[in-house]
Every structure is written in C-alpha cells, then in structure tokens.
Amino acid sequence: xxxxxxxxxxxxxxxxxxxxxxxxxxxxxxxxxxxxxxxxxxxxxxxxxxxxxxxxxxxxxxxxxxxxxxxxxxxxxxxxxxxxxxxxxxxxxxxxxxxxxxxxxxxxxxxxxxxxxxxxxxxxxxxxxxxxxxxxxxxxxxxxxxxxxxxxxxxxxxxxxxxxxxxxxxxxxxxxxxxxxxxxxxxxxxxxxxxxxxxxxxxxxxxxxxxxxxxxxxxxxxxxxxxxxxxxxxxxxxxxxxxxxxxxxxxxxxxxxxxxxxxxxxxxxxxxxxxxxxxxxxxxxxxxxxxxxxxxxxxxxxxxxxxxxxxxxxxxxxxxxxxxxxx
Amino acid sequence: xxxxxxxxxxxxxxxxxxxxxxxxxxxxxxxxxxxxxxxxxxxxxxxxxxxxxxxxxxxxxxxxxxxxxxxxxxxxxxxxxxxxxxxxxxxxxxxxxxxxxxxxxxxxxxxxxxxxxxxxxxxxxxxxxxxxxxxxxxxxxxxxxxxxxxxxxxxxxxxxxxxxxxxxxxxxxxxxxxxxxxxxxxxxxxxxxxxxxxxxxxxxxxxxxxxxxxxxxxxxxxxxxxxxxxxxxxxxxxxxxxxxxxxxxxxxxxxxxxxxxxxxxxxxxxxxxxxxxxxxxxxxxxxxxxxxxxxxxxxxxxxxxxxxxxxxxxxxxxxxxxxxxxxxxxxxxxxxxxxxxx
Numbered sequence: 001x002x003x004x005x006x007x008x009x010x011x012x013x014x015x016x017x018x019x020x021x022x023x024x025x026x027x028x029x030x031x032x033x034x035x036x037x038x039x040x041x042x043x044x045x046x047x048x049x050x051x052x053x054x055x056x057x058x059x060x061x062x063x064x065x066x067x068x069x070x071x072x073x074x075x076x077x078x079x080x081x082x083x084x085x086x087x088x089x090x091x092x093x094x095x096x097x098x099x100x101x102x103x104x105x106x107x108x109x110x111x112x113x114x115x116x117x118x119x120x121x122x123x124x125x126x127x128x129x130x131x132x133x134x135x136x137x138x139x140x141x142x143x144x145x146x147x148x149x150x151x152x153x154x155x156x157x158x159x160x161x162x163x164x165x166x167x168x169x170x171x172x173x174x175x176x177x178x179x180x181x182x183x184x185x186x187x188x189x190x191x192x193x194x195x196x197x198x199x200x201x202x203x204x205x206x207x208x209x210x211x212x213x214x215x216x217x218x219x220x221x222x223x224x225x226x227x228x229x230x231x232x233x234x235x236x237x238x239x240x241x242x243x244x245x246x247x248x249x250x251x252x253x254x255x256x257x258x259x260x261x262x263x264x265x266x267x268x269x270x271x272x273x274x275x276x277x278x279x280x281x282x283x284x285x286x287x288x289x290x291x292x293x294x295x296x297x298x299x300x301x302x303x304x305x306x307x308x309x310x311x312x313x314x315x316x317x318x319x320x321x322x323x324x325x326x327x
Numbered sequence: 328x329x330x331x332x333x334x335x336x337x338x339x340x341x342x343x344x345x346x347x348x349x350x351x352x353x354x355x356x357x358x359x360x361x362x363x364x365x366x367x368x369x370x371x372x373x374x375x376x377x378x379x380x381x382x383x384x385x386x387x388x389x390x391x392x393x394x395x396x397x398x399x400x401x402x403x404x405x406x407x408x409x410x411x412x413x414x415x416x417x418x419x420x421x422x423x424x425x426x427x428x429x430x431x432x433x434x435x436x437x438x439x440x441x442x443x444x445x446x447x448x449x450x451x452x453x454x455x456x457x458x459x460x461x462x463x464x465x466x467x468x469x470x471x472x473x474x475x476x477x478x479x480x481x482x483x484x485x486x487x488x489x490x491x492x493x494x495x496x497x498x499x500x501x502x503x504x505x506x507x508x509x510x511x512x513x514x515x516x517x518x519x520x521x522x523x524x525x526x527x528x529x530x531x532x533x534x535x536x537x538x539x540x541x542x543x544x545x546x547x548x549x550x551x552x553x554x555x556x557x558x559x560x561x562x563x564x565x566x567x568x569x570x571x572x573x574x575x576x577x578x579x580x581x582x583x584x585x586x587x588x589x590x591x592x593x594x595x596x597x598x599x600x601x602x603x604x605x606x607x608x609x610x611x612x613x614x615x616x617x618x619x620x621x622x623x624x625x626x627x628x629x630x631x632x633x634x635x636x637x638x639x640x641x642x643x644x645x646x647x648x649x650x651x652x653x654x655x656x657x658x659x660x661x662x663x664x665x666x667x668x669x
Contacts, residue, residue, distance in 0.1 A: 067573060099570070101566045101570060102566075106565055106566035106567065107569075108570075110589065111588050111589055111662070111663065120571075156665070158665045169570070172570075172574070
C-alpha cells in the first residue's frame with residue numbers, strides 16, 4: 001500500500017480456547033474475540049473504533065500493543081512486520097506505540113508517586129539519565145494538562161481526581177514521545193463533565209505532537225468531536241469504516257444506523273425514531289452463520305442466514321459489509 | 328503534626344487495651360474451678376491447717392475484691408473491707424511497681440521465670456517464623472508466577488496440606504523420625520553442657536532447635552504461601568501491570584517495582600500479628616518437644632492454678648500482640664501511601 005499507511009492491520013484474528021476437549025465432548029471450542037480485522041492508520045490521524053462491549057475492541061488493542069499474540073493476520077508498522085516479535089525486538093517499538101487504559105483508578109501503581117510513574121518509562125528505555133530528563137517529564141506533564149508540573153510531582157495517585165489520574169496516564173505515555181497512542185475507552189470511567197476535557201486533550205496532542213490516536217469507545221456520540229475516521233465493530237469484525245462524516249451522516253450498515261439512532265439529540269425537533277436492536281450480542285463462541293449480524297438485524301432477509309457479506313466500497317474512503325449494498 | 332496525632336491515637340488505644348487485659352487476667356483465672364492451694368501440692372496428707380497456711384502465705388485468704396470473698400456469686404462477703412487489702416488491689420498495686428508477685432509453685436518471682444522462658448520461646452519461634460516467611464513468600468511468588476500450571480497446583484496442594492496438618496501430629500511424626508536419626512528430641516540442651524565452651528553449647532541448642540523449628544516452619548509456611556500467591560495474583564491482574572508491560576518493562580522489573588511491593592501489603596499485617604503470637608509460643612510444639620518456653624510454662628501454671636505466672640504470661644502475650652499490631656499499623660502507613668496518617 002502507499003507509504004502513508006504507517007500502521008496497517010490485515011486479517012487480524014485472535015481466538016481464545018475455552019474448554020479443552022473432554023471425554024464427553026470431543027471438540028475444543030474457541031472464542032472468536034477478533035475475527036478478521038483490516039484497517040490502516042495514517043500519520044497523525046485519529047481513528048475511532050466503536051462497538052458494543054464484548055465486540056473485541058479491547059482485544060484488538062492488546063493485539064496491536066503486542067500484549068496478546070494474534071492467531072492469524074499481520075500488523076505492519078512503518079513498513080515493518082511487527083506481528084510476532086520477541087520482548088527484546090518489541091521494546092524499541094513500545095516507545096512509539098503507547099497505550100492509555102480505561103480505568104485510571106487501576107492503571108496507576110498506588111505506591112508510586114507521580115514523578116516515579118512518569119519517569120519510569122524513561123528509565124525502562126535507558127534514557128533516564130540524560131540531562132533533559134526532568135525537562136522531558138515536565139513537558140509531558142504539562143502537555144497532558146497537569147500545570148504546573150511541580151505541584152503534582154510528589155503526589156500519589158489516590159490524591160488526584162479521576163480526570164487528573166487519566167492525565168497522569170497520558171503524561172506517562174507522552175514522555176516517550178510516541179507516534180501512536182492507543183486509547184482504550186479512556187473516558188468511560190470518568191465523570192461526564194471531564195470526558196470532554198480528556199477528549200480535547202487527545203485532539204490537541206494530535207495537532208501539537210502529530211500523534212496518531214486509535215480511540216476505542218462504545219459511545220459513538222463522543223467520537224464526533226475529533227475522529228477523522230470511524231470504524232464500527234461487531235462481534236470481532238469491522239462492519240463499516242469511513243470518514244467521520246460519512247459514517248455519522250450517511251451510515252450504510254444497519255448496525256451503524258441503529259447505533260447512531262440512539263445518540264441523544266439535544267434539539268427535540270431534530271429527534272428521529274430510534275432503532276432498538278432486539279436481543280443480546282451473540283456469544284462469540286457460537287458465531288451466527290452467514291452475516292453475523294442477521295439474528296438482530298431489522299432488515300435481514302433469507303440470504304443473510306447463509307451468506308457472509310463482503311466489504312462493499314461505497315466511496316474512496318467508505319466501506320461497509322452488508323448484503324443489501326451488494327446489488 | 329498529623330502523623331503525631333495519628334501515632335498518639337494509636338498508642339493511647341494500645342494502652343487502654345493493655346489496661347483492660349490487666350483487669351481481665353485477674354478475674355479470668357479466678358473463675359477457674361480448683362483451689363490453687365490444693366492444686367499446687369497434690370498430697371493427700373495435707374491437713375486443713377497446712378492448706379490454710381499456704382493460703383495465708385500467698386494472700387489467698389483475703390477477699391478477692393470488696394463484697395466478694397471469692398468469685399462465687401452465692402457467697403457474698405463483707406463490703407466494708409479496706410479495698411487496699413483485697414487480692415485485686417494488691418495485684419494492681421504490685422503491678423504498678425513492676426512486681427508480678429511470686430509463683431505459687433516455685434516460689435520464684437514471676438518476672439524472673441518469664442524473662443528466662445521468654446528468651447527460649449523467642450529464639451525457637453523467631454527462627455521458625457523467619458524461615459516460614461522466607462520459604463512461604465518465595466513459594467507463593469513462584470506459584471503465582473507459574474499460576475494455573477501443574478507446578479502451581481502441586482505447590483498449592485503441598486501448602487494446603489501443610490497448613491491443615493495438626494501441629495502436634497506433625498510434631499510427633501517428626502519426633503519419631505528424629506529419634507531414629509539421632510536427633511535430640513526433648514528439651515533445649517543436653518544435660519551437663521554448661522561445662523563446655525560457649526560455641527559447643529550453642530551448637531547443642533541449635534541441634535535441639537532443629538525439629539521444633541522444622542515443625543513450625545512447615546505448618547506456617549503454608550499460610551504465607553497461600554496468602555502471597557493470591558495477593559500476587561490479584562496484583563498481577565491489575566491494569567497497572569498491563570500498563571507496565573505496555574511500557575516495555577521486563578517481567579523481572581514488573582515483579583520488582585510493581586507487583587511485589589503491592590502484594591506484600593496484606594502480608595505485613597499477617598506477619599505482624601503472627602510475630603505477636605510468637606511470644607505466646609506455640610503451646611503444642613513446646614509441649615511435644617518439651618521446650619522450656621512460655622507456652623509450656625503457661626500449660627504447667629494452668630495445671631497448678633499458679634495465678635501469678637498465668638497473669639504474667641498472659642499479660643506478656645497481650646502486650647506483644649498489641650505492640651506488634653501497633654507496629655503493623657505504622658509499617659502500613661509507611662508502605663502504603665493510601666493509608667492516611669490522620
């Protein structure tokens with residue numbers, strides 16, 4: 001592909017074994033957490049991965065970070081295959097791809113103070129003793145919105161609010177000057193009033209530091225602010241991907257339509273009918289035949305039960321996987 | 328300032344508890360059936376006058392406290408006795424002067440007996456405790472690291488079995504094993520050792536310590552192992568461990584900088600509480616191996632209704648437990664920044 005695709009994911013799959021074969025049932029079953037995901041990420045681009053809980057978003061993040069080993073598929077970063085690397089090879093890469101986790105109450109070690117937390121990545125990568133260390137730590141913290149940095153250095157995580165903690169997590173990611181930040185539901189544990197601040201912070205970083213962001217969320221409403229492109233995931237697969245406007249204004253996949261229809265609209269005159277999906281997300285151990293969305297799809301027809309829909313290209317940037325679009 | 332207030336609050340609670348124990352100790356043993364004057368000297372030839380003489384000698388003829396001759400609620404005594412002339416206030420008065428009175432049985436001051444026996448217990452159980460902590464924690468870490476493998480299950484089973492074995496039973500088994508292998512099985516030293524050089528004497532004590540220490544280590548190691556394992560597994564599932572992995576820390580660095588420090592926190596409490604009970608000695612082990620420690624002293628004193636020794640031993644144990652709890656609190660507030668020191 002073009003040189004602009006600096007992170008490229010092709011056919012990525014991750015199956016987890018659930019239950020070994022026993023004397024009573026001979027087959028071993030597996031959970032299809034991520035089941036064939038393709039997408040590309042460009043330089044300083046923000047892509048939002050949207051989906052219900054259990055659709056494989058977080059597993060996808062762990063795969064991209066190399067914290068889980070994929071069952072199949074490839075991840076290419078700057079033209080280099082990074083799918084299977086050992087710890088030593090991966091270490092260098094970790095500087096360039098950093099992750100922000102969902103729960104800022106759990107992702108900080110309670111016995112370390114903020115300075116130790118933000119400095120640690122530098123120490124790990126052997127750049128702790130450079131003279132500009134303090135400068136780097138301070139800059140990362142201030143870029144993450146912890147100003148002035150001196151006030152926070154000696155504090156402990158439990159002394160900070162949720163939003164401040166998440167800023168510490170972001171600062172600890174920024175200090176290595178990464179090129180990609182993978183944010184796994186970074187705002188879902190925060191108060192609504194603080195969510196916008198953190199999202200704005202990520203949007204700023206992308207401008208000031210040219211960082212690409214993979215923003216994983218279950219809340220389609222919050223991505224409209226700053227994502228360039230949106231990918232909608234369902235049961236381990238991307239079902240629709242396109243620019244933010246294409247997906248939000250002209251959704252083509254019935255699942256995307258349903259998700260968008262339930263975003264609260266402040267203006268009562270603009271309110272439209274909500275599409276409420278029936279049933280639960282199917283168990284990823286027993287994936288439905290044909291189109292995996294058909295048991296819940298309001299517009300499904302007979303063929304959907306047997307035929308797996310291909311990706312249909314709707315525009316240069318917009319693709320969706322639905323049999324209704326095939327004709 | 329805040330820290331000082333936290334500290335003084337803790338200390339005043341500890342003092343209050345000790346005061347309570349002092350009062351409780353006195354009545355606790357006097358509720359026991361049995362007469363110290365008879366239980367101490369089991370001799371049928373003892374006449375009524377002899378018994379009375381023993382009672383007078385140890386002050387047992389005095390009323391226990393105003394209105395009570397004894398702790399028998401039916402026998403209400405005179406309430407007009409001088410309170411300072413009752414057993415209870417004599418006990419309190421002596422204690423305030425640091426005097427724990429004289430043993431009914433051996434006629435030696437209780438402080439002297441206890442300080443001698445305390446030391447014996449501390450070296451025995453102290454060694455066992457330290458070994459149990461080291462072995463248990465290392466074993467637990469290993470097990471958590473190899474979680475859900477056959478190695479983990481094997482060490483889990485060993486620890487559970489070790490923890491559930493009755494101490495005295497294990498002691499007796501090891502005693503038989505030791506006696507077949509030429510190990511000393513009773514007491515603290517070989518008679519006549521005192522004429523040898525100091526180093527030989529110590530070697531002799533160490534040989535005597537081997538079996539009881541082994542018993543103690545095996546039984547308590549299981550507890551530490553199980554707690555360390557589950558605590559470490561808990562910590563390893565936290566997001567900050569995943570974050571550390573994502574930052575490129577090696578497994579060793581993660582364990583050293585993030586996991587172990589947090590996993591040790593619950594252990595600190597248990598270690599401190601167990602250290603307190605160290606002083607009490609493990610009665611079963613000391614009895615099986617005839618180790619002249621506090622535990623055995625307590626059992627002997629109980630059989631003879633030797634109130635002063637019992638009161639002294641219980642006070643010592645209570646103070647040790649309270650002090651080590653205080654120490655645990657302080658250590659905790661130092662190790663875990665989340666524990667507010669106010």
